[in-house]
Amino acid sequence: MALYRPRGTLARVIYAKFHNDNFLENIDTQQWYSLNCELPQRFQSKFVDLKQPDPTTVRWLERTKMLSSNIWLHLWHALARSVLQFFMTQTDINGLLKRGSMFILSEEQFCRLLEAGGFQTRTLAEPITLLDIGAGDGEVSLRVANSVNELSGNAVLQVFATEASWTMRERLKKLNFNVVTEIRELQNVNLISCLNVLDRCFDSFKLLEDIHTALAPTGRAVIALVLPYMHYVETNTSHLPLRPLLDNSNKRNGREASFEEEATMFLELLENCGFRVESWTKAPYLCEGDLRQSFYWLIDLIVVLSKKPTN
Numbered sequence: 001m002a003l004y005r006p007r008g009t010l011a012r013v014i015y016a017k018f019h020n021d022n023f024l025e026n027i028d029t030q031q032w033y034s035l036n037c038e039l040p041q042r043f044q045s046k047f048v049d050l051k052q053p054d055p056t057t058v059r060w061l062e063r064t065k066m067l068s069s070n071i072w073l074h075l076w077h078a079l080a081r082s083v084l085q086f087f088m089t090q091t092d093i094n095g096l097l098k099r100g101s102m103f104i105l106s107e108e109q110f111c112r113l114l115e116a117g118g119f120q121t122r123t124l125a126e127p128i129t130l131l132d133i134g135a136g137d138g139e140v141s142l143r144v145a146n147s148v149n150e151l152s153g154n155a156v157l158q159v160f161a162t163e164a165s166w167t168m169r170e171r172l173k174k175l176n177f178n179v180v181t182e183i184r185e186l187q188n189v190n191l192i193s194c195l196n197v198l199d200r201c202f203d204s205f206k207l208l209e210d211i212h213t214a215l216a217p218t219g220r221a222v223i224a225l226v227l228p229y230m231h232y233v234e235t236n237t238s239h240l241p242l243r244p245l246l247d248n249s250n251k252r253n254g255r256e257a258s259f260e261e262e263a264t265m266f267l268e269l270l271e272n273c274g275f276r277v278e279s280w281t282k283a284p285y286l287c288e289g290d291l292r293q294s295f296y297w298l299i300d301l302i303v304v305l306s307k308k309p310t311n
Contacts, residue, residue, distance in 0.1 A: 020293035056106035110147035117278035117304025121152035134197035
């Protein structure tokens with residue numbers, strides 16, 4: 001029997017989306033969180049196994065499927081992008097169109113990771129300060145803030161954010177975030193989150209230095225990095241960083257490095273930058289879908305860090 005071949009561009013898009021979403025229904029989501037092998041013991045002992053999507057993650061995925069079913073909305077987004085791309089970055093476009101929201105961990109998962117990393121708030125003098133670097137539309141920042149509130153017994157929390165995109169900054173302001181232009185404006189921050197920013201900025205090592213400087217002596221930093229590592233700077237023409245985080249990490253003896261190998265390299269790099277690994281996990285970095293499929297994902301290494309004591 002001959003296979004059905006839809007005619008017309010829109011019909012082909014809808015047909016392809018149906019098959020892509022059917023594939024998504026059958027993926028093994030436990031692989032998002034599991035390791036294929038252990039890391040060196042000093043790191044493996046700090047691993048927090050989240051095992052599978054929790055109810056909040058499942059609800060977020062169901063929401064993206066519902067939004068993705070609005071074909072006319074996605075057609076409008078595609079048309080707008082085709083015009084705006086000539087004078088705006090992709091991030092600015094997403095901020096203007098209010099699309100492209102991300103999901104990393106639920107509030108419950110953030111709490112678990114922070115507790116395993118020794119993040120203490122109940123004994124801290126108020127207010128507690130949270131800085132989210134590259135906060136985007138603020139959706140992930142709100143989950144981090146809610147986690148801190150849960151751990152602190154609803155103590156006073158001041159939330160600060162940095163964001164390069166002007167459209168995203170406007171969205172952050174509507175959420176009543178304190179938007180700052182430079183990390184150095186803050187000192188003794190109790191919790192700094194830098195989620196999937198290091199591989200998108202021009203000078204990653206300067207950013208790590210700024211995080212270390214701004215972090216309180218007993219504070220914690222939460223850093224996420226997509227693996228396999230691939231650097232892309234949106235704001236310059238070459239799209240290359242000043243210096244890559246993991247040199248030649250994607251190829252070893254003619255083969256691609258595994259998640260576990262790159263995770264070990266990155267954790268060692270963080271130690272060399274004056275941090276101490278307190279806890280870490282593996283989880284999906286989820287993004288809202290489009291006309292092609294309901295959602296997309298990459299794999300994140302998410303690590304909670306403290307400052308090494310200075311001599």
